Amino acid sequence: MLVLTGGCGPATPESFTLTLATFGQFGYDDLIPGYEFTHPGITIRQVRTEQGGPYHQDLLAKLQSGQGLADVQAVEEGHLADVLAQSAKFADLAEIGPSDVQPGRWLEWKYEAGRSKDGKLVGYGTDIGPLAMCYRKDLLEAAGLPTDPGSVKTMFASWDSYFQAGERYVxxxxxxxxxxxxxxxxxxxxxxxxxxxxxxxxxxxxDTNTGLRAAWDQVTRAVKQGQSAGLTAFADDGNAGLRNGTFATKVCPSWMLGAIEQQAGPGNAGKWAITDAFPDGGGNWGGSYLTVPAASPHQKEAAALAAWLTAPEQQLHAFRVSGNFPSQVDAFTSPDLLSEMNGYFGGALSGQVFVAQARKVGKPQYKGPGDGKIQETVVAPALKAVEQGADPAAVWQQVKLGASRLVP
Incomplete structure (x- = not known):
């Protein structure tokens, strides 16, 4: 039974519509009627875009023009920096949001990542993408490597050990x-x-973030050793690689489990496994926020809706229907989450795996405006060139030049 709780705010006799703009699957379809029932006079119209790329391009264009923005706008963490840089165009949820919504609702790093440089709370956190490692048990076994989730942790303890294991596997x-x-x-x-x-x-x-070059050197060295399949994730070749067992391991944010199951297909059920280990600790890849543009004529009501949707109860519902892993601390003790078992991954208690991984993340990473564009349009194509035989040192110089053109 769904419990409708968490920052609802008082009902209002005024009749109006709140627009909620999302992308992909946020798991809110079944929740909206409940909110409308407990808030007479408010109608929620969800406008959903299938792909996140076009959605965020449209959002940034609307911010530029000041026209067409929804009352509540979802923002993916990879594009959050572009929104935080325009914090003046958004309401401060710490000021207009329901008083019972406190920072402790969220993991600290998730909450802090939603704040702009001037301290404004621009977004309420929805889901997260804590990182674990997925692997093909049958392929590791055939290569004489350990396969059970406990034994593989030594291989996945650090990036050094991970790539050393990869060298042995090849x-x-x-x-x-x-x-x-x-x-x-x-x-x-x-x-x-x-x-x-x-x-x-x-x-x-x-030139100043030495970790970037260190990671580049490690990855490209592994490429030269034949460790990479040279595929493009989520493209036809990457999906075919999942079906055909072309590679043995894959970095796995929580949302990746569904993608693997869908693309690898029923014929590979039980061959994949997951462990609550990730090289050099934890990390996060993915997750979103709900924001309220300053242009909304119903800012307080929009903030109340965003607060309710990001309460633990609603985010647990979203997890059940869409697989989006909650970012709320109270959700982590839910029996529903902790007992979540993934049959495709050999009956792994995936909820427990990702709760453990989420708690390993420390401070939020700072990403400046344009960070996501650099990754998508400069770095990813550059690494593809290395996989196709280009010299890593020469390509690194091209990466630096390309990034400087995007962000002078």
């Missing part, structure tokens, strides 16, 4: 790939750093 399997994509691994590694591609003054950090 040799023992006679040239089979250890992982699917250099870009996927590099992105996960970068997400573990205190800052991303830009420093806190929003300048390209390729």
């Amino acid at each position: 040799k023992r399997s006679k040239g089979k790939a250890w992982f699917d994509s250099a870009a996927q691994n590099f992105n996960a590694m970068v997400n573990q750093l205190p800052t991303g591609y830009l420093d806190r003054q929003d300048r390209p950090a390729f």
Whole structure:
């Protein structure tokens, strides 16, 4: 039974419509009628875009023009920096949100990542993407490597041990790939750093953030050893690689389990496993926020809706229907979450795995405006070029040049 709680605010006799703009699957479809029932006079109209890329391009265009914004706008964490840089165009949820919604609702790093440089709370956190490691038990066993979730933790303890295990796997399997994509691994590694591609003054950090070059060297060295399958995640070749067992391991934010099951298909059920270990600790990849643009004529009511949707009870419902892992602390003790078992991954208690991984994340990573664009349009194509035989050192210089053109 769904419990309608968490920052509802008083009902209002005025009749009006609140628009809620989302992308992909937030798991809110079944929740909206309940909110309307407990708030007579308020109608919720959800406007959903299937793909996050076009959605965020449209959002940034609307922020530029000041026209067409919804009362509540969802923002994915990879694009959050572009929104935080325009904090004046959003309401401060710490001021207009329900008084019972406190920072302790969320993991500290999730809450802090939703604040702008001037201290404004721009977004209420929805879900997160804590990182674990997924692997093919049958492929590791064939190569003489450990396969049970406890034993594999030593291999996945650090990036050094991970790539060393990959080198052994390639040799023992006679040239089979250890992982699917250099870009996927590099992105996960970068997400573990205190800052991303830009420093806190929003300048390209390729010369000052030494962790970027260290990660680049590790990943490209592994590519040259034959560890990468050279695939593109979520594209036709990447999906075919999942079906055909082309690679043995994959970085796994919580939302990746559904993608693997869908693309690898029923024929690979039980071959995949997951462990609550990730190289060099924890990390996060993914998750979103709900914001209230200042242009909304119903800011307080919109904030109340956003607060209710991001309460633990509602986010647990969203997890059940869409797989989006909650960011709320109270949700982590829910029996429903802790007993979540994934049959496709050999009966793994996936809820417990990702609760453990989420708690390992420390401070939020600082990502400046344009960080996501650098990853998508500069870094990922550059790593693809390395996989196709280009010199890593020369391509690194091209990456620096490309990033400087995007963010002068």
